[in-house]
């Protein structure tokens with residue numbers, strides 16, 4: 001929901017991409033998602049007291065991920081122990097990873113939420129979400145995930161007090177307590193966001209694009225955001241820029257630079273794979289790169305024989321470096337360096353190979 005608030009056009013954009021079947025895969029995100037799913041599974045079985053299933057998941061988790069899962073469980077248990085002390089009892093309703101819908105007055109599905117854990121002790125409910133990921137969650141007053149889940153749970157279970165929480169491995173949990181008045185205001189707020197998210201709503205790119213299926217699948221706004229995120233500071237030399245930053249800022253720029261470098265390399269590779277005509281339309285072309293180092297296909301003795309040189313004369317050029325051979329030729333026969341270069345190349349024609357070099361992109 002946070003993304004929908006930031007980019008009201010994203011639900012329609014995502015739906016179009018899903019319908020077209022062009023959802024791009026991101027190996028980095030896929031890997032994080034895979035580990036995150038196992039951590040969530042472990043926490044689910046732990047909350048429901050399914051020891052055997054929890055143990056099976058444990059076997060697939062690496063040490064780091066398992067430590068995160070245990071840290072999150074500690075935070076979750078502390079919240080629940082305080083709010084619903086008997087939450088572990090079988091008689092207490094617990095819903096793990098279930099999707100619930102918020103229905104309009106006419107019974108139509110308006111929006112849904114899938115909290116990691118909902119514990120009901122009428123008239124109150126506690127919602128827990130686990131976050132083991134890359135970014136700290138927003139605080140409760142701004143956290144649309146909590147607000148959405150609270151609205152859905154309050155309607156589904158007709159409870160009058162809902163505590164929404166996000167538990168992370170290290171930080172204090174994000175908590176939002178909603179009682180009667182806040183519940184009403186919250187419901188209106190979420191309904192407002194959902195109503196604003198029509199097919200014609202604007203797309204607004206930002207960090208929230210990271211988990212949007214339209215990203216990388218033709219969403220121009222997100223592509224432009226990436227381009228604009230690469231800093232280009234006019235009228236300042238790189239040294240000026242670096243000199244104006246504190247050590248902490250230098251570290252931040254350096255860290256971001258590593259990501260930017262990878263992005264630029266990936267962009268370059270995609271450009272290089274385009275057909276020539278496409279490149280020409282963009283004002284680009286592929287040209288041969290710098291010639292590779294020469295490789296001799298014969299032994300030093302064979303090269304010496306070709307040159308008609310003795311072992312002594314070859315001494316300075318034993319490593320078979322072309323520049324050294326030219327120097328030796330120049331020292332022996334005189335003339336200009338250009339002559340030496342031409343004569344050596346001519347004499348050794350057939351026993352020097354230059355490796356094929358990759359073509360590089362150039363603006364026309």
Ligand code: SF4
Nearest residue numbers: 007013209212219222
């Ligand atoms: S990729 Fe970003 S800008 Fe594009 S629809 Fe998704 S959230 Fe909006």
